[in-house]
Amino acid sequence: MDLRTVLVVGTGLIGTSTALALRKRGVRVLLADRDPGAVRLARELGAGEEWRPDGGEPVGRADLAIIAVPPAHVATELLELQRIDAARFYTDVASVKAEPIHRAAQLGCDLSSYVASHPLAGREKSGPGAARADLFLGRPWALCPTEVADPEARAAVLRLIELCGGNAVEVNATDHDRAVAVVSHAPHVAAVAVAARLADATDVALGLAGQGVRDVTRIAGSDPGLWLGILSGNASPVAEVLEAVAGDLADAANALRALAEGDGTATNEIVQLLKRGVAGHDRIPGKHGGPAPAYAVVQVVIGDRPGQLARLFQACDEVGVNVEDVRLEHAPGLPLGIAELSVEPDAAVTLTRALHERGWQVP
Numbered sequence: 001m002d003l004r005t006v007l008v009v010g011t012g013l014i015g016t017s018t019a020l021a022l023r024k025r026g027v028r029v030l031l032a033d034r035d036p037g038a039v040r041l042a043r044e045l046g047a048g049e050e051w052r053p054d055g056g057e058p059v060g061r062a063d064l065a066i067i068a069v070p071p072a073h074v075a076t077e078l079l080e081l082q083r084i085d086a087a088r089f090y091t092d093v094a095s096v097k098a099e100p101i102h103r104a105a106q107l108g109c110d111l112s113s114y115v116a117s118h119p120l121a122g123r124e125k126s127g128p129g130a131a132r133a134d135l136f137l138g139r140p141w142a143l144c145p146t147e148v149a150d151p152e153a154r155a156a157v158l159r160l161i162e163l164c165g166g167n168a169v170e171v172n173a174t175d176h177d178r179a180v181a182v183v184s185h186a187p188h189v190a191a192v193a194v195a196a197r198l199a200d201a202t203d204v205a206l207g208l209a210g211q212g213v214r215d216v217t218r219i220a221g222s223d224p225g226l227w228l229g230i231l232s233g234n235a236s237p238v239a240e241v242l243e244a245v246a247g248d249l250a251d252a253a254n255a256l257r258a259l260a261e262g263d264g265t266a267t268n269e270i271v272q273l274l275k276r277g278v279a280g281h282d283r284i285p286g287k288h289g290g291p292a293p294a295y296a297v298v299q300v301v302i303g304d305r306p307g308q309l310a311r312l313f314q315a316c317d318e319v320g321v322n323v324e325d326v327r328l329e330h331a332p333g334l335p336l337g338i339a340e341l342s343v344e345p346d347a348a349v350t351l352t353r354a355l356h357e358r359g360w361q362v363p
């Protein structure tokens with residue numbers, strides 16, 4: 001199935017990331033969002049052109065429309081897009097699947113041209129500014145065709161996933177929702193609960209925060225509005241997992257109380273929980289090999305002086321290496337920092353060598 005033109009409705013984090021990935025593969029991408037600023041920024045980032053169904057040059061029907069809006073708006077968007085025959089096939093990327101499909105059926109949407117999907121990749125930031133073309137590389141991407149789905153609609157969504165570099169996983173919507181309750185939605189609430197403890201932690205405690213607490217709470221920085229929609233759309237499966245987690249936490253607290261009161265046998269219960277944690281963590285696929293590499297990261301030591309970053313970018317430009325992303329790490333108390341440059345994996349060796357030759361410290 002060839003995707004020549006794709007319409008992205010909702011140019012936030014996920015919509016713009018798919019658009020950027022598709023643009024890299026030469027697909028024509030049309031962008032729409034109810035917020036004109038989101039479309040403008042996505043366009044400026046090179047994610048495609050603004051969709052103007054009622055004006056400008058006629059664009060015709062897209063091969064596929066991707067609905068990348070909050071879960072509660074998926075079905076109404078699908079209905080509206082199908083009403084104007086915006087695309088031949090449709091998908092969405094919402095984090096929950098049964099509810100939007102059910103709602104689409106209730107509204108009378110055509111379910112034959114629609115195959116719901118969900119990339120298991122994201123970030124704790126929203127909006128087009130946080131989008132990344134490599135967001136989906138090597139990541140699972142669920143697709144949930146219903147019994148009435150046209151095989152060509154399924155093929156179109158498989159092609160989308162392939163173009164974005166994702167790993168397609170076919171699963172029915174109910175099983176999907178139960179699965180993501182365990183691997184995404186309940187972990188999100190658990191991270192939030194840990195992060196909420198930090199809201200009234202002392203400055204001394206926060207000053208001692210290391211990488212562990214950052215790892216465990218990263219996703220707690222996500223948009224609460226979006227997550228309310230996700231959790232409400234998958235409420236019972238998430239509640240079931242959280243009840244089990246709460247049981248483990250209560251048992252751990254009780255065992256620690258017993259230990260504090262001198263009951264040495266309580267260590268056994270704690271050890272059992274810690275061991276179950278290791279076993280669960282070991283089952284995460286790709287934990288050892290890691291997912292397919294996205295961009296390679298070249299670390300460069302930079303002095304904390306004006307103009308250093310500009311010089312570094314100039315050097316990258318001279319070597320002809322495109323910097324896809326940059327992150328700065330400051331070494332506390334030192335007049336130094338580390339610039340982490342994300343580049344195409346093939347370009348990393350060239351860039352490292354060229355920066356060395358130009359006198360940069362590349363550890």
Ligand SMILES: NC(=O)C1=CN([C@@H]2O[C@H](COP(=O)(O)OP(=O)(O)OC[C@H]3O[C@@H](n4cnc5c(N)ncnc54)[C@H](O)[C@@H]3O)[C@@H](O)[C@H]2O)C=CC1
Pocket residue numbers: 009010011012013014015032033034035038068069070071073077093094095096118119120121122123124125126127128223226230
């Ligand atoms: N944030 C994440 O890490 C992930 C999110 N998802 C799913 O992707 C979808 C989009 O989430 P994000 O991109 O993170 O959110 P976002 O907040 O970055 O972007 C959502 C965009 O949709 C627009 N929008 C809202 N209602 C609309 C409507 N009715 N018509 C047109 N545009 C509308 C908003 O203006 C916004 O630009 C959600 O369904 C979410 O569950 C899926 C995987 C990961």
Ligand SMILES: O=C(O)C(=O)Cc1ccc(O)cc1
Pocket residue numbers: 094095119120121122123124184219
């Ligand atoms: O930030 C991360 O690492 C995530 O995994 C985010 C995420 C959020 C919602 C999803 O439906 C899928 C992935």
